Every structure is written in C-alpha cells, then in structure tokens.
Amino acid sequence: xxxxxxxxxxAALLTPADFESQAAxxxxxxxxxxxxxxxSGPAVLxxxxxxxxxxxxxxxxxxxxxxxxxxxxxxxxxxxxxxxGPAKLFVLDTNVLMHDPMSVFRFEEHDVYLPMITLEELxxxxxxxxxxxxxxxxxxxxxxxxxxxxxxxxxxDMVDGxxxxxxxxxxxxxKLFFQTTLVNVALPAGLPxxxxxxQILGVVQALREQHPKREVVLVSKDINMRIKARxxxxxxxxxxxxxxxxxxxLLYTGVQxxxxxxxxxxxxxxxxxxxxxxxxxxxxxxxxxxxxVNQFVYLEAPGAAPLYAKVAExxxxxxxxxxxxxYTHQKNAVWGVTARNREQNxxxxxxxxxxxxxxTLTGTAGTGKTLMTLAAGLSQVMDDRRYTEIIVTRVTVPVxxxxxxxxxxxxxKMGPWMGALDDNLEVLSKTDSGAGEWGRAATNDLVRxxxxxxxLNFMRGRTFLNKFVIIDEAQNLTPKxxxxxxTRAGPGTKIVCLGNLAQIDTPYLTEGSSGLTYAVDRFxxxxxxxxxxxxxxxxxxLADFASEVL
Numbered sequence: 001x002x003x004x005x006x007x008x009x010x011a012a013l014l015t016p017a018d019f020e021s022q023a024a025x026x027x028x029x030x031x032x033x034x035x036x037x038x039x040s041g042p043a044v045l046x047x048x049x050x051x052x053x054x055x056x057x058x059x060x061x062x063x064x065x066x067x068x069x070x071x072x073x074x075x076x077x078x079x080x081x082x083x084x085g086p087a088k089l090f091v092l093d094t095n096v097l098m099h100d101p102m103s104v105f106r107f108e109e110h111d112v113y114l115p116m117i118t119l120e121e122l123x124x125x126x127x128x129x130x131x132x133x134x135x136x137x138x139x140x141x142x143x144x145x146x147x148x149x150x151x152x153x154x155x156x157d158m159v160d161g162x163x164x165x166x167x168x169x170x171x172x173x174x175k176l177f178f179q180t181t182l183v184n185v186a187l188p189a190g191l192p193x194x195x196x197x198x199q200i201l202g203v204v205q206a207l208r209e210q211h212p213k214r215e216v217v218l219v220s221k222d223i224n225m226r227i228k229a230r231x232x233x234x235x236x237x238x239x240x241x242x243x244x245x246x247x248x249x250l251l252y253t254g255v256q257x258x259x260x261x262x263x264x265x266x267x268x269x270x271x272x273x274x275x276x277x278x279x280x281x282x283x284x285x286x287x288x289x290x291x292x293v294n295q296f297v298y299l300e301a302p303g304a305a306p307l308y309a310k311v312a313e314x315x316x317x318x319x320x321x322x323x324x325x326x327y328t329h330q331k332n333a334v335w336g337v338t339a340r341n342r343e344q345n346x347x348x349x350x351x352x353x354x355x356x357x358x359x360t361l362t363g364t365a366g367t368g369k370t371l372m373t374l375a376a377g378l379s380q381v382m383d384d385r386r387y388t389e390i391i392v393t394r395v396t397v398p399v400x401x402x403x404x405x406x407x408x409x410x411x412x413k414m415g416p417w418m419g420a421l422d423d424n425l426e427v428l429s430k431t432d433s434g435a436g437e438w439g440r441a442a443t444n445d446l447v448r449x450x451x452x453x454x455x456l457n458f459m460r461g462r463t464f465l466n467k468f469v470i471i472d473e474a475q476n477l478t479p480k481x482x483x484x485x486x487t488r489a490g491p492g493t494k495i496v497c498l499g500n501l502a503q504i505d506t507p508y509l510t511e512g513s514s515g516l517t518y519a520v521d522r523f524x525x526x527x528x529x530x531x532x533x534x535x536x537x538x539x540x541x542l543a544d545f546a547s548e549v550l
Contacts (some may be wrong), residue, residue: 029468065209085109086214087174091204093220094121094196096239101138105172106241112164115203116179117196131478142167146176148549179203188232197225204234221508240374243512251517252524254531255346256291258299258307258361281321283307288319294356294530296346297321308342313325324349334374335428343534344368350530351376351496354386358486360497360520366539369498370472371424377468378428381450387468387494390420390451394472395506414453420472421453454482459488466492474516475499482515531543
C-alpha cells in the first residue's frame with residue numbers, strides 16, 4: 001500500500017478565539033467525576049475525541065464501581081399459627097418416634113417433650129436391620145444434631161429447650177425439651193410403676209401439675225396407652241401427621257361424572273376436532289378447576305350416546321377432553337382380555353398408554369386389577385415390543401402365622417407369594433383356544449421367560465430400563481418403601497401399583513398412612529401418571545357378595 005504524499009505547505013495557525021473554544025470544557029462530554037477530580041488543571045487542546053473519552057473508562061476500570069444492591073431474597077413463607085393462645089406441650093411416646101423419625105419436627109409452633117424412658121427405649125430398639133431399628137437410629141442422629149447446635153450457642157442450657165429450627169427445619173418453630181429431673185408421681189395402685197408406659201403417664205401428669213395454664217398432650221400410637229391416659233384424666237391423641245388423608249373416602253378416585261346438563265352448559269363455547277381416530281373437545285367454564293390431567297370423565301344419559309373421555313390437557317381456564325378407545329369390544333381385546341365395566345375400560349386405557357409412566361389401581365377383591373395389568377404388560381412386551389420384560393414384586397407380609405424360611409433361589413423363595421400371578425397366567429393361557437395343548441404349553445414357556453419375580457429386599461440401588469414393573473399388594477408398603485421402588489425407574493419404564501386399601505396386613509399401617517395412598521395423592525394431576533378406583537367385582541358372584549357382606 002503506497003504511503004500518502006507529504007504536505008505541500010505549512011499548516012495555518014489557530015486564532016485565539018478558536019484556541020479558547022477548543023480549550024473550554026464541553027458540556028455532556030466529560031463526566032462529573034472526571035471534572036471534579038481536576039477542577040484547577042490547565043486547559044488542554046481537545047483536538048482528538050477518542051483519547052478524551054477513554055480516560056474515564058480507564059479510571060473506572062482502575063477503581064471498581066460498587067455493585068448494584070440486589071433485592072433481598074424472599075424469606076420462605078412460614079405457616080401461620082393455628083392457635084392464638086399459648087403453645088401446647090406434646091409428650092411423645094417411643095412408638096411415635098419409631099413410626100416417623102421426623103415426628104419431632106411436625107408440631108409447627110408447639111413444643112415437644114421427650115421423657116428419659118423414651119430415650120432408653122430408643123436405645124433398646126436401635127440394633128438390627130428392620131424399619132423400626134433404622135427409624136430409631138435416625139431419631140438418635142437428629143437429636144444429636146439438635147444437641148450439637150445447642151453446644152455451639154452462647155451459654156444456653158438444655159433446660160431452656162432446644163430450638164427445633166436450628167437444624168434447618170423452618171416449619172418447626174417450637175422447642176424440644178428433655179426430662180432432666182426425676183419425677184415422683186403417685187399413680188393409681190393398679191398400675192405397675194416399673195412399666196415404661198406408666199412412667200410416661202407419670203411424666204405427663206407431673207407436667208400438667210407444673211404447667212397448669214398450659215395444655216399438655218400425650219401423643220402415642222398405642223391405643224391402650226391412650227385409653228389409660230384418658231382414664232387418668234390426661235389429654236391423649238393419636239399421631240395424625242403421617243396420614244395423607246384423614247378419611248379414606250376422600251382419596252382421589254381418578255373418575256368424575258359429568259353433570260346431566262353438560263352439553264347445554266358447554267355446547268355453545270365448545271370446540272371439537274378429530275385427530276388420530278379420537279375426538280377432542282375443548283371446554284371452558286366453572287367445571288375446569290375441578291378437573292385434573294389424565295382424569296376420566298363420563299356422561300351416561302338415558303336415550304343418548306354415552307361419553308367416555310380423558311382430560312388430555314388443562315391450559316388456564318380451558319381443558320381438552322379426548323375420547324377413549326373401547327376395550328369392551330372384542331376387536332380391541334388386550335391379550336384376549338376385554339373390559340367388563342366402565343372402570344376396567346378406563347384402567348386399560350391407562351395401561352396401554354405409552355405416555356403414562358406411573359399408574360395406580362385400587363379396588364376391592366376380584367375387580368380385575370392383576371389380570372388386566374398382566375394382560376397389558378404381556379401385550380406390550382410380546383406384541384408391541386415396547387418393554388423388554390415384566391418384573392413383578394410384592395411385600396412379603398403374611399396374613400396368618402409365618403411358615404418359616406423358604407429354600408431355593410430368590411425366585412423360588414418368592415414363588416409361594418406369587419400365587420396370584422400363577423392364577424392369572426392360567427386364565428390368560430386359556431384365552432388362546434385355537435393353539436391346542438402343545439401351542440399353549442409353548443406359549444406359557446415363552447411368557448414365563450419374559451416375567452421375572454424379584455424380592456423387595458434387593459431393590460436398593462437398582463435401575464430398571466425399559467421394564468414393565470408390577471407392584472402387587474402395594475397397600476402394605478410404607479411411604480418410604482414406595483419412594484424406594486418408584487425411584488428405581490429408568491428411561492422407558494412403566495410402574496403399575498395394585499392394591500386394596502381394605503386389606504392392609506402391615507402392623508401400624510392404616511388407609512391414611514399407607515404408601516399406596518401417599519403415591520395416589522402425590523401423583524394426581526401429573527401429566528404422566530394416572531389412577532383409577534375399580535368399584536365392581538368381576539371374579540364371581542360369590543366373591544362379589546362376600547366382599548360386600550363380610
């Protein structure tokens with residue numbers, strides 16, 4: 001690139017007026033900070049604009065500017081106290097702590113008191129691998145963490161109570177008190193003084209005498225202990241915080257009938273279209289807030305065609321309903337099984353939906369829960385090749401006396417517990433009447449090779465990929481066990497939980513605290529889960545009548 005030619009003549013000099021105008025500061029060009037830093041400096045020619053503008057940038061880079069004040073983070077909202085009077089004092093029995101290790105943090109603004117005999121009983125039950133032993137160890141660790149937080153304080157004493165929110169449980173706004181002095185209370189002569197339950201009753205009576213203006217309540221899972229406390233004039237309650245629902249009748253059913261005037265109310269604003277062989281209806285109105293995704297709705301009016309649909313989508317104040325596939329017809333049979341009633345048709349629509357990853361089916365004995373689930377699993381494993389195999393597990397809680405140890409491998413030990421699986425496989429094998437004896441035998445061998453029976457004790461740490469998992473008798477699971485099983489699901493896995501909440505065999509487990517109730521209540525409304533409560537028994541007229549009258 002050639003260089004520019006040199007100037008031919010000398011440059012003209014600036015006039016004094018031009019010199020003064022160049023030297024004077026220009027408004028808006030120089031910042032106030034820069035002007036204040038050198039108010040009396042000599043005037044400088046400002047012929048080049050970029051150097052003059054760069055000076056403040058360098059100065060700002062040398063001195064870090066203060067960061068803009070961030071808005072304070074919103075504090076977590078605490079629950080409003082339910083009681084405006086003085087906080088209650090709850091005395092916990094040992095069985096409450098062993099039932100729910102987090103129970104000391106469940107009493108909101110009220111205080112919790114632990115007698116010394118409770119700690120002794122916790123120490124006696126902490127050994128072993130049972131659920132009770134694990135809970136006892138967890139309680140001991142939580143109490144140790146609370147005591148360690150007290151030791152870090154400034155001269156606080158255990159007599160003043162341990163703040164329950166010191167370990168991060170912000171909802172627990174009360175204090176934890178331990179029995180630090182010996183209590184001498186004269187109980188009725190009929191109660192032995194050396195029994196642990198009677199010692200706790202004595203502590204409750206002494207606390208009521210020490211705090212006459214405060215309500216002292218004994219919390220116990222032991223019914224007989226609560227009866228004895230009330231007989232002595234003491235307040236006693238059951239531990240309700242572990243229950244998902246107070247009444248089992250309030251459990252989400254997954255099915256909702258539509259009002260008889262549904263078409264009159266929603267017909268004018270309704271949109272409808274066909275897609276993929278199904279009819280879709282977009283509705284809006286006061287009924288939308290009551291609906292949940294994957295909830296089934298139906299309308300059966302005399303003289304009109306019935307409507308059976310599922311809530312496919314809820315957006316704002318509108319909901320989209322999608323009609324169902326009729327599994328009551330033989331052409332849509334699943335592994336030879338057809339739905340015999342409305343709820344079974346709903347259940348098969350969920351079981352055959354690839355978008356539903358978690359399904360719960362509840363109902364009385366003989367409603368077809370296991371048969372439909374097994375048929376849907378075999379259809380999707382053998383025909384559709386959607387899953388690689390079926391995994392069946394259940395809780396090994398005996399109805400009567402335990403028969404002792406069982407010999408053999410894991411599957412052989414689980415064999416006697418899987419009698420329901422064998423019975424349903426026998427029913428499914430008879431649906432193929434044209435195959436003959438040899439054909440049915442070959443089919444049974446192939447089907448059994450695709451079904452794996454696993455024990456619940458060896459599920460920790462496993463991951464199921466593209467499996468169809470059936471959890472039978474799920475009403476006997478605790479919420480912790482249910483969480484352990486559901487979190488085993490990997491990509492492409494469907495988990496189906498079956499159970500009858502009226503047949504709970506696990507001790508200290510009720511309809512409200514069962515893991516099945518917990519899962520149904522937590523998963524309702526999730527777009528990839530569904531629930532149906534089966535109401536009508538289809539096993540036989542004898543089983544149906546017995547479930548009603550016995």
